[in-house]
Amino acid sequence: MEKKIVNAYFALAVVCVVWGTTYFAMRIGVETFPAFLFSGIRQVTAGLLMVLILLLSGQKITISRRDITRQFVAGTLMIALGNGVVGWAERYIPSGLAALIVSVMPVYVVLIGYASGTDRKAVNAHLVIGLLLGCIGVALIFRDNLADLGNTNYFVGILAAFFACFCWAAGTVYTKHKPSAAKTLVNVAFQLTSGGLVLLVGSIFLDDYSELNTVSTDSIWALVYLILFGSLASYGCFLYALKHLPSGLASVYAYVNPFIALLLGYFFLDERLTWVTALALTVTLCGVYFINKSYQVKRIRRTTSLKT
Template sequence: MDKKTVNAYLALSVVCVVWGTTYFAMRIGVATFPAFLFSGIRQVTAGALMMAVLLLVGQKIAISRRDITRQFVAGTLMIALGNGVVGWAERYIPSGLAALIVSVMPIYVVIIGYVWGNERKAVNGYVLTGLLLGAAGVALIFRDNLADLANTDYLYGILAAFFACFCWAAGTVYTKHRPSSAKTLVNVAFQLSSGGVVLLLASLFFDDYSRLDAIAPDSLWALLYLILFGSLASYGCFLYALKHLPSGLASVYAYVNPFIALLLGYFFLDERLTWITGLALMVTLSGVFFINKGYQVKRTVS
């Protein structure tokens, strides 16, 4: 295993841990902050800070018009329609449940990649088994939440989270197969900024600005955490992992994030946690193992 691959696995580990905490932070943030405005400020600020850091260290911001367009598409799919819509959904559903829904994302990635035609050879028995186990883990969690679907707001939150999950998966596959020739951190800055601008525009139509008078300090602290760690640090790690690992493997963080989110929600937000969650944990992590194994087999054969 070469150095870049090792670094990619380390970057993926950071994503697995930090992004698990972001669901908790978003839940706190949107509790008193207009959801799209909250996410838009977060991403635009993170993108601007990333650009400033690059300029301060003497990094040349070199990117073509084609690559700017590609980063705008990726930023819209992953940052605005993916992350931003999940933040809106967390106004109505628990943070742990939102993370669990997003954990089906590797299934979408493999399906979209297969339809796209670029990663059909990557789908083997191990990968299929892993995806099925991951889906089974999510299904176990939903066993405790079916009755809540009668609540209209709750149902809208569920549907929004699934939509966001699909958009993030589409952005993941798009980024993998429409790579930019610019440096990774330059791509990060443009994706965060473009996605943030789309969210600020969405805020004008969907947010209730009367809530601005009631923003709590906890929401502001959550915003600061998400800017520095949820966006700046971990998003760069994600793009690095995506560049050097297969998209299906780079997306397995979605299996780990829910359990970090569930634990934080249970201990600090009084969200429900049952024995089924423990069973789902074992089933889902088994799915992670099989997906990893499937991609290792593909690389060996190749």
């Protein structure tokens, strides 16, 4: 296996673990901090730090106007409308549930790729089975939350999380099929900064700044953690994995993240965890297996066809 592919799998593993903890950190952060301002500060700071790191390491920041536009679109979709809206939704729904909703993202990735004609050949029986199992896993979790849908804020939070999930999936497909000629870390810097700026502008119209008078120390530490690990380190890993792995495979982190988020929410935020969650875990991990299997089958077929 090529070294780049091995590194891509390692980067994907980092994303699976670290992004699972970000739902927990975001829940703590937005509890006392204006949600969009919180995410905007997080992403802009991480983006500027990335630029600083690149400059201090002697690397040239070279990027074309076309690629700047592409990174702005990707940053708006994934950072602002994706990650930022999820953070806002966590003011009204548990962090574990937010992560579970985002786990349907691979379904969106496949559907968007198929509808746009960019990834129709990737669909096979294994992939369909894997995506269906992932959806069943999410449905099992909702079995314990149906009664809460009568709460307006809770329902709006769920809708917002689904919208954010769709935007992140659209950004994933866009980034995969509109690649930038710039280096990965340069793309990271531009996506984080542009998405963060969109969030800061949105914050002016959507946030209540009076909440700044009651910001807790825990929220500040959550912000620091998310800047350094949730954005700066793991987002670079995500873009690297996305560049060297199929978009459907690179998105399987969305199946692992919810269970890390659920466990953290259960132990530290008193969020509910039942036997249904354990069943959902089993079903969803089976889905991950089939998704991985689908791309292995695809690679084997492609290699065989080339040899013949």
